[in-house]
Amino acid sequence: MTESMPADLSPEARPALRSPGRMALRRFLRHKLAIAGVVVLLLVVLVTVFAPLLTAYDPTKVDLSHVRKPPNADHVLGTDGSGRDVFARMLYAGRVSLLVGVFSALLAVGVGTLLGAIAGILGGWVDSVIMRAADIFLSFPVLVVMIVIAGILGPSVTTMVVAIGVFTWPEAGRVVRGVTLSLREREFVQASQAFGARTRWLIVHHVLPTVLNQVVVVATLAVATGILLEASLSFLGLGVQPPQPSWGNMLTDAQRLTVISQMPWLWLPPGIAVAITVLSVNFVGDGLRDALDPREAS
């Protein structure tokens, strides 16, 4: 915080408070791409939440009399191989994709923050064990492991969320541990210990408020990773199972060359949806990073 208060410190005489939060908000609002990202994301969320209002079609309703029809007046984005409305499927698919993205990110960041903070505060062998575990998780090819997990446990949304969360926590863990390590050397943490604070207290009162900024950024970017992993797994048939739609399993159709070359309405919409959503999330993440990093203060 670089703000300086005027000499008159009496609370009544203070000018309107320029709180760190307000300053961060102002920086964020200056970030045009991030604002665009927020707008697009809001749209995506609204559109998926209110999907039933936007389309009359049931995303799982099979209609074998209208198979692989190109976009027309009845079906804005055409129909798929089972005669299901692509537009309806795309809207409902967004729900699953966003849910998987958000929950896997929350899980990853929750686990990562907790383990990172414990590692940083306690240090010693606890730190070694946790960080070696992080290394091990990072050294697995995530996709391959998830294919194995999906194969053993059977593919389901829950399995996918847990698997993505469990394999992406080390990033948050490393960030939080790094901040905690530098925090541990700060005198106010030592002072807190001198007043009787123990590990849990230090984490709740000193570590969490301090790492919150970085964690929010990591979490945002983890949502993007989660959405991409969901799409990849579902594309391979190991994530969300048909007939429930997800952007990933809608793209499964694009595994065939004839579909790619002659039926773009089957794969372009979900592909674009994934790309736009992930891009928006990343823009928001970048904007948050710039806004919340005090060194960016201008």
Place this chain on the structure above:
Amino acid sequence: MSEPLLVVDDLAVEFKTEDGIARALDGVSFEINAGETVAIVGESGSGKSVTALSVLGLLRQPPASIVRGSVRLRGTELLGMSRRKLGEIRGKDAAMVFQDPMTALNPVHRIGKQIAETVRLHSDLGKKEAMARAVDLLGLVGMAQPAARARQYPHEFSGGMRQRAMIAMAIANDPSLLIADEPTTALDVTIQAQVLNLLRTAQQETGAATVLITHDLGVVAEMAERVLVMYAGRIVERADVRSLFRSPRHPYTVGLLESIPRLDSEAQALTPIPGSPPSLLAPPPGCPFAPRCALRKGRSRCVEERPALVSVGDGRATACHFSEELVHV
């Protein structure tokens, strides 16, 4: 006479460094009685802060390791105590005021909240009651408009005000031992006297024994009843404050006193102590002060035999082979 409040016995602490093992404390023993004020003086690196930190178990191990010794608070051994039990003692029975109030407060929390949290660490008060107590404490340490101040952040406080807040936190749970590690070093000279007064008031309010760590002999004369002089990780002299200033019994203390600027003296120049403290990595076999000592006069006993801290009467003790040569006038 009852058991002293704090007994530190033969405490030795080492630090592992890149260049080898540094012996930061080498057989430090002292006692603090309930309610008294004891100053620990010495130059940088003499082991004052390490002593304070080891008493509260705040040394990070590694790199530090406590080689031997014992620290007993009301007869309870603190060394090797579990984190949980230490946490119960810290802040409640023994609290510490840190050197730099600029860094000892968390910048992201309001002052009142930080004090209230310290209260809540050792009591089952609710948030509201703890906050009310925090405001009371701020008033007690002489803060005007304590309720408004409690809602401010550390960056809105001056150095002296922050040190007041620190002292409020330290006395929040009525400790019986208050350790103040250079509480005025980071402050403007004009604020120092206020903070010292406040420490004295705090001591009177709580009846806490106060250990005042400082390199400022002026502070010592102002505050302390007894003095421990440290040099190179050892206590070299122990005396009540009056006797120490009137007739020091260790050449290092003599040197310290001669290097204070005085307004009432005719002397033209200060007399500094020549040389610098010995490396703690490879302490010389004899008296650690020998290379800088004005009293040694080339005698070989000083570099061959390490002087022990021996009593010289009146509750005084000194670690010098030839201390009787300082008794004059």
